[in-house]
Amino acid sequence: xxxxxxxxxxxxxxxxxxxxxxxxxxxxxxxxxxxxxxxxxxxxxxxxxxxxxxxxxxxxxxxxxxxxxxxxxxxxxxxxxxxxxxxxxxxxxxxxxxxxxxxxxxxxxxxxxxxxxxxxxxxxxxxxxxxxxxxxxxxxxxxxxxxxxxxxxxxxxxxxxxxxxxxxxxxxxxxxxxxxxxxxxxxxxxxxxxxxxxxxxxxxxxxxxxxxxxxxxxxxxxxxxxxxxxxxxxxxxxxxxxxxxxxxxxxxxxxxxxxxxxxxxxxxxxxxxxxxxxxxxxxxxxxxxxxxxxxxxxxxxxxxxxxxxxxxxxxxxxxxxxxxxxxxxxxxxxxxxxxxxxxxxxxx
Ligand SMILES: NC(=O)c1ccc[n+]([C@@H]2O[C@H](COP(=O)([O-])OP(=O)(O)OC[C@H]3O[C@@H](n4cnc5c(N)ncnc54)[C@H](O)[C@@H]3O)[C@@H](O)[C@H]2O)c1
Numbered sequence: 565x566x567x568x569x570x571x572x573x574x575x576x577x578x579x580x581x582x583x584x585x586x587x588x589x590x591x592x593x594x595x596x597x598x599x600x601x602x603x604x605x606x607x608x609x610x611x612x613x614x615x616x617x618x619x620x621x622x623x624x625x626x627x628x629x630x631x632x633x634x635x636x637x638x639x640x641x642x643x644x645x646x647x648x649x650x651x652x653x654x655x656x657x658x659x660x661x662x663x664x665x666x667x668x669x670x671x672x673x674x675x676x677x678x679x680x681x682x683x684x685x686x687x688x689x690x691x692x693x694x695x696x697x698x699x700x701x702x703x704x705x706x707x708x709x710x711x712x713x714x715x716x717x718x719x720x721x722x723x724x725x726x727x728x729x730x731x732x733x734x735x736x737x738x739x740x741x742x743x744x745x746x747x748x749x750x751x752x753x754x755x756x757x758x759x760x761x762x763x764x765x766x767x768x769x770x771x772x773x774x775x776x777x778x779x780x781x782x783x784x785x786x787x788x789x790x791x792x793x794x795x796x797x798x799x800x801x802x803x804x805x806x807x808x809x810x811x812x813x814x815x816x817x818x819x820x821x822x823x824x825x826x827x828x829x830x831x832x833x834x835x836x837x838x839x840x841x842x843x844x845x846x847x848x849x850x851x852x853x854x855x856x857x858x859x860x861x862x863x864x865x866x867x868x869x870x871x872x873x874x875x876x877x878x879x880x881x882x883x884x885x886x887x888x889x890x891x892x893x894x895x896x897x898x899x900x901x902x903x904x905x906x907x908x909x910x911x912x
Pocket of ligand 1: 571572573574575576577596597598599602617619634635636637639657658659684685686733750
């Protein structure tokens, strides 16, 4: 039985708790949060008896094997480094850290101690994207020439996830001073991973344009200057020579949380649209390239990141997405900011 600590008991922690409750051989035995209300509500809902307000006290107590780090982005690095120092395996929320040097330190640290370190790049849970990865890897669409990927949210316009103007939990996502890298840091890592994983290659060269739109009086709410980017557009060349574009936005009115991807090769193309299905993909191949007909394929079931983390704990082998994968993606995100500032293309 893997004994789990959950660090951070806000919104996403509820998803973790429900997911790990459905997996055999593991149990959340302790919860930690410096917000006593969130902690009490979470522990009551999920029946967790042992709780601490401070991670240092939980580490001193020590009766757990691995930690689920579900704190806000800027808290991931210091808390994960403390957990690594204490010899604990870590399943960390994305992005791994706010910058590549911090993310690299986390990846180096966990590998040096031979601990399991995985990152919750949620969209790897889609059977459709896993099958796209395999088909492209196995040459089913020939050499990859192009890809087009988008991650569209609209919570700055619609109230479907609450009200960012009045609810504290949204504000850190809007303010650089509070550790946010904007839409780039929040979902840029998801869509970069989604595209690179399906196209089976890494970024070689990138040019990025970021934009922060006007959205409140003086672009400020209380202590929070609303200065984090809302939209990111990337032009990318991959190491396999493919050219692609990625768009991520929180102002994509009409979409709640939509990820779409098309990868075009010399012998065919694959398309994944998570609004349509998490476990299907469309493929155009063979003679269909002459008529542009697409066939819908049901992908075989895949394990979630949560289940694969428990497998990794059981057999001592880190699986992807690892800390290293997430650190390498963080490097690309850092270069997006640099490219935007300099207004030019940057090679990795
Ligand atoms: N993988 C995904 O699809 C996905 C989806 C949503 C959020 N996330 C990530 O999950 C993380 C948490 O997001 P959220 O929406 O749950 O945020 P949230 O603000 O709702 O919850 C964060 C919790 O962490 C607590 N916390 C902050 N500092 C702490 C500290 N030093 N020690 C202990 N507890 C601390 C807060 O009190 C809060 O209860 C973020 O990194 C976010 O990017 C990932």
